[in-house]
Amino acid sequence: MPKDGGIGASSKRxxxxxxxxxxxxxxxxxxxxxxxxxxxxxxxxxxxxxxxVDTSAAADMPGVVQIFTGADFEAVGGMPCGWQVTDKHGEVMQEPRHPVLAHGKVRHVGEPIAAVVAETLEQARDAAEAIVVDIAELPAVMDMKAAVAEGAPKVHDDLTSNLCYDWGFVEENKDAVNKAFEEAAHVTTLELVNNRLVANPMEPRVAVGDYSRGTDEHTLFTTSQNPHVIRLLMGAFVLGIPEHKLRVVSPDVGGGFGTKIFHYQEEAFCTFAAKACNRPVKWTSSRTEAFMSDAHGRDHVTKIELALDADNNFTALRTDTYANMGAYLSTFAPSVPTWLHGTLMAGNYKTPLIYVNVKAVFTNTVPVDAYRGAGRPEATFQLERVVDKAARELGVDPIALRRQNFITEFPYATPVAVEYDTGDYHATMDKLEEMIDLPGFAARRKASEAKGKLRGLGVNCYIEACGIAPSNLVGQLGARAGLYESATVRVNATGGLVVMTGSHSHGQGHETSFAQVVAEMIGIDESMIEIVHGDTSKVPMGMGTYGSRSIAVGGSAMVRATEKIINKAKKIASHLLEASESDIELKDGAFSVAGTDKSVAWGDVTLAAYVPHNYPLEDIEPGLEETAFYDPSNFTYPSGAYACEVEVDPETGKVTIESFAAADDFGNIINPMIVTGQVHGGIAQGIGQALLENCAYDENGQLLSASYMDYAMPRADDLPMFDVDHSCQTPCTHNPLGVKGCGEAGAIGSPPAVVNAVVDALRSAGKEVTHIDMPLSPDRVWAAMQ
Amino acid sequence: MYNFEFEKPETVADAVAALGAEDAQALGGGQTLIPTLKQRLASPAVLVSLKGISEMQGICTANDGALCIGGATNHATVATEGGAYPALAATAAHIGDPAVRNRGTIGGSLANNDPSACYPAAALGSGATIVTNTREIAADDYFQGMFTTALEEGEIITEVRFPVPEKANYQKFLQPASRFALVGVFVAKYADGVRVAITGASNDGVFRWSEAEAALSANFAPEALDGLSLSGDDMISDLHGTGAYRAHLCAVMTKRAVAAAS
Incomplete structure (x- = not known):
C-alpha cells in the first residue's frame, strides 16, 4: 500500500x-x-x-536618474571566483579581473558597458541609445585550440596567455596510464564535442536593490539558488558591505538549472545603485539579455582513449579536454571541468588507471559555468560513448561489455580520488533490460524498416557525485567556500513547526518533501510543517541548492535539528509524565511511557515549552527551537542505466525518440512522484542537449543562437512518454536518511543513450558512422549518412 | 518599443488615407511587426491596424470557384472555414502555434513575404491572385525576393483568390527552433498543369521548381521526380542546414507532397 503521508508518500506538491x-x-x-x-x-x-563612452547627452534625457559606467566601479571589487584550481605544475590558475561594468575593454557580446537608471524602463532604454560608445575592434578569440596557440590574440592583456590552467589528474598516474596503453590489446579513441548550452530557466534573472538611509541596510531581492552565497560574495568581495547590513532574498524562483547559482554583475549593480541613487533600483532580464548574460553550460572539446586487454577488461582511460571558460571566470567555473568532471571518469567501471588532462581556456564568449549536472554529464557522455564505440569495434554486445567491467564491491575507491559508498550496477541494468523488452527490439526494428525508417537502440550507465560536498575535502581542492548545510526548526506553542532551511527550492518541491521528513520523524501531519527558505534574514547561513545536494545535505541538517527537538521534547514529556526520559517513546505524534498507557500529546509538550508552568526549568530552558549544521563526510553516488530507442528518417536525417527508459538508484526516496518529475525534467534537458540545443557563435564572436528562433528548446512533442523506475535502492551509508539526490541524473544519463541509439540506427543501414556531435539535428544526421 | 500613433480604420478607403501619413505602417496580425517594434528595430510614426475593416474579413467562393480570403482573415479562420480548398486549410492549420494562428493574417504574411513562411508557398503554388486596393497581381509577379513584393507604398492586400486545384498538398520540414519551414513545398495539380512552390530554401525567397512542374504535369507521381534535383548554391545556409541539405530536402518534400496530395 502506498503511504499517504511522510517518507515514501507521493504527497501532492x-x-x-x-x-x-x-x-x-x-x-x-x-x-x-x-x-x-x-x-x-x-x-x-x-x-x-x-x-x-560618452554619457553627457544621455544624462539630459527625460526621466534619467543617473548613468553609470565602468569608471564608477573602479574603487569597487571585481566579480569574485569561488574556486581556485591548481594546475599540473603546482601553479594556481590565471584569474582575470571581472569588472561590474566593462572598463578599458569589452570581452564578449552582451558584456555591460553602461547602466542607465531612469524613472521607467523605456526612458532608460531611450537614454541608453543616446550614449556614444566607440569600440576599436580586436580579433575575437573563439576557437579554444587556436586561443592557446602561440601568438594568439589575448582576451586579457595582463594574463600571460588565454590558458586559465592546464590540469592533470591524477598527475602521478600519468606514466602508468601511458604504459598501460602501450601494453593494451585494443585501444578505442573518440574525439567529440560537448555542445555549449544556455540554461533557459522559464523565469529570467531579476534583481531589485534597496537601501535604507536610516539604518544603512541594503536589501537585494534576486533570482538566486543560494542567497547566502550571494550575500557573502557580493558583500565581502564586491561592494564591501558587512553581512549584518546586507539582506539577500530569493523568493519564488522559476527554475535555476545551475545558472542562478552564480553572482552576477546586475545583482551587484542594483545593490550599489540603490544606495548611490537613494531609491530602489530594479532590473528584469529580457530573454535576449538572458542568452548573452546568463552563464552558459558545457562547451568541452575532448579526445578520450580507452585501453582494453585481450579479455575486453578496461585497463586504462586517458582523456584530453579543452574546456571553455568564456571571457571571465564565473563563480564556480574552474571547478566544473576539473573536480566535478575528472573525479567521475571511472564511471561505473573498475578501470584501474585513469589520467585526465583539462586545459581551461579564455575566449570572447559569455562565461561558462555549471549547468544541470555540471562536469558529470561531460564525463558520462565521453565515457559512455567510448565504451559503446569499443563494443562495436570489438564486435561484442555493448551491455555485456559494460557488465563485464562493472564495479561490484563497495565501498570502492576509484583511481580518481573518490570512494563510492554503495551501488548495484547490475541491478539497475537488470531492471532496465526488463523495462525495454530487449528481445523484442529486432521485431521493432523490422517494423520501422517496413516504414522506411531506421531504428536504433542506445544504452548507457551513469554515476554522479552528488550531495555536494565535504567542506574539508573541497577546501583542499580549491573551493573558497564550505559546502555544509543548515536548518533551524522552530516549534510553535500550538505544535506547528517552521523549518528554516539553507537549501533553496526553485521548482524542486522542497516545501513538500522536506515537510514529509519532519512529519515522519514526529508522527504528525505534513500540514503542521512550514518550510521557509530563501531569505538571509530568516534562515541560518546556508549554501543553497545545486549539485543534487538538497535532501542529502540540507535534509540531513533538518534531520539533525529535528532530532534535537525530539530529544528536548522527550525531556519535557518525561517531566509531564513523571517518568524516566529513557522510557519515553515518540510515536504518531504522542509521547508515551514504554509498557504503560500513559501518554502526552505532541501539542501538550510544545505548549509546555512555551507556557512553562509545569516544566523542569532547573534542567532545561523553555522554548523549542534548534539549529543544526550538517557537513557531509562523503559525496553521494546515484547511479543508473538508461536506454533510448530512436527512429531515423534516412531521407531527412530527422531523429524521433520512440521510447526512453531510466532505471535509477537514488537510495531511499522521500516522495516518489517528485523524484519521477525530477527525472522527467532531467531527461527532457538531456534529450534537448542531444538533439536540439546548440549555443553557437560565428567566427567574429556574434551569438548566432540568441533567441528561440534559433536556439531549439525541447518541447513536449519532441519527447516520448518516459518510462522511469527507481525501485533499485542502495541507501547511502553516510547520511541519516540514506538518500543520494536525483536532480541532475536525468540530464547526466540521457545524452549518451540518444547518441548511442542514433549511431546504432545508422549502422543498421550499413553506414560507417562512429560518432555525430550533438545536437543530432536533422542536417547533421543527414550529412553523417552521406 | 518607441511611441507611435495608432489608427484602426473601418474601411479600406480610410486605411489607405491613414497610410498616407508620413512613416505610417500597416499592421495586420502583428506576428512579425510587434516583435520587431519591441526590439526597437522599427519606428513607425503611425500604426494603421487593418483588423477593424469588415470588408477584409472572411472567406467566400467566387463564381469561377476560386476561394477568396479577405486580407485581414486570420490563419485559424482559414484552417476551420477554408474546407473548400483542403490543402490550403491544412497549411493554415500548421502555421506557427494557436496564438499565431489566431492573430496572424494572410495579408500580413504575404505582405511580409518571410522567406520561411508558409503562405507564400501556398499562394505561389496555387497561382493565386493578390487583390489590393488598387489592382490585382498574379502570384508569379507578386513575390520578388525575400521580404520583397510587388506592393507599392501604402498598398493594402484586401483579398487573396485561390483557384482550387484537383489535388494539392503542403509538406513542411520544420526548423527545429523556430518551427518555421526549413523547407516547405506546396504542390498543386490543376487541369492545365502542376505547380510546385518552395519556401524556406532559397536566398531569393519563395520560388517555383519548373523542372519538377514539367515532370509532374506529365506524370503526377513521386517517381516522376526521380533524378531531378536542385542546386544548393543559391540556397540559405545557416545554423540549421547547409544549402546542399536544403536542396536535398526540396526534392524529398516535393515527392512527399505529391504522394500525399488529395
Whole structure:
C-alpha cells in the first residue's frame, strides 16, 4: 500500500497551488515604493578597446536618474571566483579581473558597458541609445585550440596567455596510464564535442536593490539558488558591505538549472545603485539579455582513449579536454571541468588507471559555468560513448561489455580520488533490460524498416557525485567556500513547526518533501510543517541548492535539528509524565511511557515549552527551537542505466525518440512522484542537449543562437512518454536518511543513450558512422549518412 | 518599443488615407511587426491596424470557384472555414502555434513575404491572385525576393483568390527552433498543369521548381521526380542546414507532397 503521508508518500506538491494559480511571489512581482529601473547598454562586439563612452547627452534625457559606467566601479571589487584550481605544475590558475561594468575593454557580446537608471524602463532604454560608445575592434578569440596557440590574440592583456590552467589528474598516474596503453590489446579513441548550452530557466534573472538611509541596510531581492552565497560574495568581495547590513532574498524562483547559482554583475549593480541613487533600483532580464548574460553550460572539446586487454577488461582511460571558460571566470567555473568532471571518469567501471588532462581556456564568449549536472554529464557522455564505440569495434554486445567491467564491491575507491559508498550496477541494468523488452527490439526494428525508417537502440550507465560536498575535502581542492548545510526548526506553542532551511527550492518541491521528513520523524501531519527558505534574514547561513545536494545535505541538517527537538521534547514529556526520559517513546505524534498507557500529546509538550508552568526549568530552558549544521563526510553516488530507442528518417536525417527508459538508484526516496518529475525534467534537458540545443557563435564572436528562433528548446512533442523506475535502492551509508539526490541524473544519463541509439540506427543501414556531435539535428544526421 | 500613433480604420478607403501619413505602417496580425517594434528595430510614426475593416474579413467562393480570403482573415479562420480548398486549410492549420494562428493574417504574411513562411508557398503554388486596393497581381509577379513584393507604398492586400486545384498538398520540414519551414513545398495539380512552390530554401525567397512542374504535369507521381534535383548554391545556409541539405530536402518534400496530395 502506498503511504499517504511522510517518507515514501507521493504527497501532492503544496507549492503548486500558488505556482499554478498565479499567486506566486517571484522577484519580478516585487515592486518597491519609489523604484527606478535600470537598462544595461551591452557590447555588440566580442572583443575591443573602449575608446569612448560618452554619457553627457544621455544624462539630459527625460526621466534619467543617473548613468553609470565602468569608471564608477573602479574603487569597487571585481566579480569574485569561488574556486581556485591548481594546475599540473603546482601553479594556481590565471584569474582575470571581472569588472561590474566593462572598463578599458569589452570581452564578449552582451558584456555591460553602461547602466542607465531612469524613472521607467523605456526612458532608460531611450537614454541608453543616446550614449556614444566607440569600440576599436580586436580579433575575437573563439576557437579554444587556436586561443592557446602561440601568438594568439589575448582576451586579457595582463594574463600571460588565454590558458586559465592546464590540469592533470591524477598527475602521478600519468606514466602508468601511458604504459598501460602501450601494453593494451585494443585501444578505442573518440574525439567529440560537448555542445555549449544556455540554461533557459522559464523565469529570467531579476534583481531589485534597496537601501535604507536610516539604518544603512541594503536589501537585494534576486533570482538566486543560494542567497547566502550571494550575500557573502557580493558583500565581502564586491561592494564591501558587512553581512549584518546586507539582506539577500530569493523568493519564488522559476527554475535555476545551475545558472542562478552564480553572482552576477546586475545583482551587484542594483545593490550599489540603490544606495548611490537613494531609491530602489530594479532590473528584469529580457530573454535576449538572458542568452548573452546568463552563464552558459558545457562547451568541452575532448579526445578520450580507452585501453582494453585481450579479455575486453578496461585497463586504462586517458582523456584530453579543452574546456571553455568564456571571457571571465564565473563563480564556480574552474571547478566544473576539473573536480566535478575528472573525479567521475571511472564511471561505473573498475578501470584501474585513469589520467585526465583539462586545459581551461579564455575566449570572447559569455562565461561558462555549471549547468544541470555540471562536469558529470561531460564525463558520462565521453565515457559512455567510448565504451559503446569499443563494443562495436570489438564486435561484442555493448551491455555485456559494460557488465563485464562493472564495479561490484563497495565501498570502492576509484583511481580518481573518490570512494563510492554503495551501488548495484547490475541491478539497475537488470531492471532496465526488463523495462525495454530487449528481445523484442529486432521485431521493432523490422517494423520501422517496413516504414522506411531506421531504428536504433542506445544504452548507457551513469554515476554522479552528488550531495555536494565535504567542506574539508573541497577546501583542499580549491573551493573558497564550505559546502555544509543548515536548518533551524522552530516549534510553535500550538505544535506547528517552521523549518528554516539553507537549501533553496526553485521548482524542486522542497516545501513538500522536506515537510514529509519532519512529519515522519514526529508522527504528525505534513500540514503542521512550514518550510521557509530563501531569505538571509530568516534562515541560518546556508549554501543553497545545486549539485543534487538538497535532501542529502540540507535534509540531513533538518534531520539533525529535528532530532534535537525530539530529544528536548522527550525531556519535557518525561517531566509531564513523571517518568524516566529513557522510557519515553515518540510515536504518531504522542509521547508515551514504554509498557504503560500513559501518554502526552505532541501539542501538550510544545505548549509546555512555551507556557512553562509545569516544566523542569532547573534542567532545561523553555522554548523549542534548534539549529543544526550538517557537513557531509562523503559525496553521494546515484547511479543508473538508461536506454533510448530512436527512429531515423534516412531521407531527412530527422531523429524521433520512440521510447526512453531510466532505471535509477537514488537510495531511499522521500516522495516518489517528485523524484519521477525530477527525472522527467532531467531527461527532457538531456534529450534537448542531444538533439536540439546548440549555443553557437560565428567566427567574429556574434551569438548566432540568441533567441528561440534559433536556439531549439525541447518541447513536449519532441519527447516520448518516459518510462522511469527507481525501485533499485542502495541507501547511502553516510547520511541519516540514506538518500543520494536525483536532480541532475536525468540530464547526466540521457545524452549518451540518444547518441548511442542514433549511431546504432545508422549502422543498421550499413553506414560507417562512429560518432555525430550533438545536437543530432536533422542536417547533421543527414550529412553523417552521406 | 518607441511611441507611435495608432489608427484602426473601418474601411479600406480610410486605411489607405491613414497610410498616407508620413512613416505610417500597416499592421495586420502583428506576428512579425510587434516583435520587431519591441526590439526597437522599427519606428513607425503611425500604426494603421487593418483588423477593424469588415470588408477584409472572411472567406467566400467566387463564381469561377476560386476561394477568396479577405486580407485581414486570420490563419485559424482559414484552417476551420477554408474546407473548400483542403490543402490550403491544412497549411493554415500548421502555421506557427494557436496564438499565431489566431492573430496572424494572410495579408500580413504575404505582405511580409518571410522567406520561411508558409503562405507564400501556398499562394505561389496555387497561382493565386493578390487583390489590393488598387489592382490585382498574379502570384508569379507578386513575390520578388525575400521580404520583397510587388506592393507599392501604402498598398493594402484586401483579398487573396485561390483557384482550387484537383489535388494539392503542403509538406513542411520544420526548423527545429523556430518551427518555421526549413523547407516547405506546396504542390498543386490543376487541369492545365502542376505547380510546385518552395519556401524556406532559397536566398531569393519563395520560388517555383519548373523542372519538377514539367515532370509532374506529365506524370503526377513521386517517381516522376526521380533524378531531378536542385542546386544548393543559391540556397540559405545557416545554423540549421547547409544549402546542399536544403536542396536535398526540396526534392524529398516535393515527392512527399505529391504522394500525399488529395
Amino acid at each position: 503544496r507549492e503548486d497551488v500558488r505556482f499554478l494559480t498565479g499567486v506566486g511571489n517571484y522577484t519580478d512581482d516585487i515592486n518597491m515604493h519609489g523604484q527606478a529601473h535600470v537598462f544595461f547598454l551591452r557590447s555588440d562586439v566580442a572583443h575591443g578597446t573602449l575608446t569612448t
